[in-house]
Amino acid sequence: MSTEQNVRYDESKIKTLDSLEHIRLRSGMYIGRLGDGSHYDDGIYVLLKEVLDNSIDEFIMGSGRVISLSLEEQTIRVRDYGRGIPLGKVVDCVSIINTGAKYNNEVFQFSVGLNGIGTKAVNALSSHFRVISYRDGAYTEAFFSRGKLLHTESNEGSDEPNGTYVEFIPDTEIFGTYEFRREYIEKRLWNYAYLNRNLRIDFDGNSYYSRSGLKDLLNAEIEEDQLYDICYYRAEDERLEFAFTHTENYGETHFSFVNGQYTSGGGTHQSFFREGILRGIREFYGKNYAAQDVRDGVVGAISIRIMEPIFESQTKNKLGNRDLRKQIVDPVKSAVTDFLHKNSDTASILEEKIDKNEKLRKELATVKKKARTIAKKASIKIPNLKDCKYHITDPDRGEETTLFITEGLSASGSMVSARDPNTQAVFSLKGKPKNLFGHKRDAIYKNEELYSLMMAMGIEDDLEHLRYNKIVIATDADVDGFHIRNLLLTFFLSYFEELVVENHIYILDTPLFRVRNKKETRYCYNETERIAAQTELSNPETTRFKGLGEISPDEFGQFIGDTMRLVDIQLESLHTVKQTLQFYMGKNTPQRRTFIEENLV
Template sequence: MSAKEYTAKNIQVLKGLEAVRKRPAMYIGDVTSKGLHHLVYEIVDNSIDEAMAGYATEIMVTIHPDESISVEDNGRGIPVDLHPVEKKPAVEIIMTTLHAGGKFDKNTYKVSGGLHGVGASVVNALSEWCKVEIYRNNKIYQQVYERGAPVTELKIIGETDKRGTKITFLADSEIFKKISYKFEVLANRLRELAFLNKNLKITIVDERNDIQETYQYEGGLKEFVAYLDASRTPLHEEPIYFEGERDGIPVEIALQYNTAYTENILTYCNNVNTMEGGTHLSGFKSALTRTINSYAQKYNFIKNNDKINLSGEDVREGLTAVISVKVPEPQFEGQTKTKLGNSEVRGAVETLVNEKLFEFLEQNPAVARPIIEKCISAARAREAARQARELTRRKTVLDSSSLPGKLADCSSNDPKESELYLVEGDSAGGSAKQARDRRFQAILPLKGKILNVEKARLDKILSNDEIKTIITAIGTGIGSDSFDIEKRRYDKIIIMTDADVDGAHIRTLLLTFFYRYMGELIQQGKIYIAQPPLYKIKNGKQEFYAFDDEEKERIIKELGVDESKVVIQRYKGLGEMNPEQLWETTMNPETRTILQVSIDNAMEADQIFTILMGEEVAPRKKFIEENAQFVRNLDV
């Protein structure tokens, strides 16, 4: 018998919203800045559902000076009458009970982004206070809550000719360590929602800085694609757009080809960004490949004796597309629950694209010609790249002879416990090889800057020695048609570069490559950035490391000595550290800091990579001018 008994009295039953406060990450992902912003999205999604149902035309989000948030819409207003079973006002049930709401009744909401009836109640539970105002029946109803519990009855506080709902809440400092909303993060999501719901007017007001922006797009997805391609050169002036309903599933698609070589396809289900794709994406890809091939053969772009067959990668080179479907009962799967699994959606999308795209190409031959010619050009380049790709694709069994010569591999064969450091330069690579724990840490030194993949076609990319080495070492293959994350040889891929301008450039080149050709590694949280210290501070026999100027000043202040009395060394490169220092500060899992690379906003990520690494100079100059003020560590 164990010392601690395990009986019925050990079983805790969490009532009401206690479960949310006890385990908030289960409901909003985490309690960092990401989870904080998620609170806003939960309330906004309810207003979006009113818009999708045809009742709301305007949504306003306000960030108040005290970091409280208001979300107001002009929909029907949350019901205020008594629930027939619970004998409480419907609004109180919605705000205080998990899995209570109108999303389960398809007569109320045919489709919705919020599926489980937890949004409003979760936000209420994680707020210090929350106030609901409802404009309905020519009256203003109000109820106030604290940490999920009502502290007032639902009461009428005035009259109005408005209709809708306004929810104001202050996130709870007992749950969130830092409560500070980023205007750009919220604005990007609200802009995205405005693109996805044509004509819906969404306004964001930041009272802290007296900023206001309004998003309303009559063109919907067409304007979305034009916005995404603003820093690229299009092959045809107007994006191609079509919509329709198949098997009870509304489908909307906009697409445009540009002169670049990468594909950028965003997919949504009920306004939720399905970053891992799913059945709507596979249906679109299949139909696109079939339709482009059919058109090319029918109009003799491809002759019978040509040995060209346009593959999926060929027809998606330089393609920007947005796919939006509305599904009554969506099923999400995948690691982050952002992959659509409904099998019927594939058929709906495939049928619509087959019909509408072929019809468009036939009616617009001047648009069709440059598209088909680009696809054929891509196919010829693909054939030239085939041998290079075969050399870099991981073989079924890897032995030492098939791995890059300069890779210092780890002794472990278990990917789950192994990590690969991509290190800038032979000097730092040598230190890292001496510093590492060879049981699970592999080192791959990189010579200089890798190719900028934003400006190159796949055949050129695969002929670059440094990129070939990286692909072979990782083992997954590259490209949407060949990449297989299960074949990765390491669970963590850590970019370790100098803390200077060249190091930042190399890091950006590597991130561009991973985002464009191994995006799933980022989605699954496998890419990291090492954080080597910027300073070594010596006070007698005491040694400290600082990762930025702020930490340097804090350490000196805590030492309580004059700055002139301490020796401060600023590291210009990793090679200046001896192996023991590199291990202690940057590589030891017990003491190091590594930043996990994540993509919360695919639209914003695509734009930034295109601006920074693409052909167009003007957008890059504008970006630098607008963001120069935010630089923290400038190496001049």
């Protein structure tokens, strides 16, 4: 009889956890990834976001125009000047699940966090948590540790203005060793500022403030790359705001937000925004332009505020409300035609851009047809692609779908054997792909390997037919591997920038060393981990992996499984992309040589 059969399953095995215990045990359900602070979406930043969101909600409801934030080592302090939590409910609001005013539309009309969990999760996952609510000359203060109440104090005598103060330290029992990166915090603060015009956020001596909302966001992203002045619109009730312009880049890029939440996966509001732009332009010029010709080169941003947002996933990165069409398409269309009527010079520039796109599309059509004919003769299937069963459109497993891009057959062989064939596909490069920086789009169709990669991903025309949620570059951690990474990133950023903006591109982090003895095996991703493993294991044997092909399929499975380490590719801003690619991948060899000589260690 097996061990499983010997375990008695009865009433004694049923456990009931209180809500805060459940948050600590299953923290990923509430804040996503944990991480160490090296990733923009790591858990420590989610904790900060949950606290800031409450302060932002106060501003949206008309209370408090300033938020003060400070970071001292691992301690975060946030002070807003909103209404303050009702004093008799301070403890409940930060410690009891499903308790709060977010359920009451009279008090909070446009909130993303409607589940009454946010601040409770921060409390449960912090070794130190302090909250003070100031209301009308009185205050209530409470101290917690790991969700457990330590002390409360109330006083009628306070000259502090109304509002809430929260102080917390993320718990190392949950997050391990971590460090806040100020640049990630600053990026969030700028987004808050752009989305909440005239709100000022003070962070350790710096202020984040925007007068023109999404127009400021686009100006910061693209700077001088715009072809014409930004078209900007904000509804009187501020429930709809958008901005857009065109650049010379390929494809289209959008930044979309719902109730202040960045929806990296877009959704219905973004689709309706795109439709409104298309309809407005067609109506103004009186021409039935092809959608692709209008949209190629667009950079846009849209923000909406709605009372009952429906998201297509727990991560809230894609909106699903389908009843928003009329309230987005019609005002966008009207605003676009009005903008073009008032700006005749812009109308001429835009018409020239669309005509240029149409000409390039027709020229490309001939190249496409020839490439498809050659590909069809060569093979019915895409060469070097081992596909998976499910793709991104699958409602249950779409978010898991991943395409690994590997170098060489040896690496792809181990990965194909170790992968989950349901959700993990593998595309094997034959060697170093061509550097396409500065080339026209037809260069893709003249390169068999990159053409096959594009078709494998399903992104020939746009991202609507993207087949995988994650595109993971899996190369060796050596000079050649790094070069291939750069060549692939150049390919994506040159022609499919939106893939990067919407966080679909990652790099696989694989171990450099295996340190083992007869009792234990450890895989180390850097020198620090190797030294620690060699110190802690007795009589260890150390293996240095020269490439992915040296890792056996039995070992490889764990590196692309549940504990897979991924580094996602994030852009500081769009306008830096061209400059960066020009320096590293352009024809300025002397400057690069000088840079290497001056910085080589």
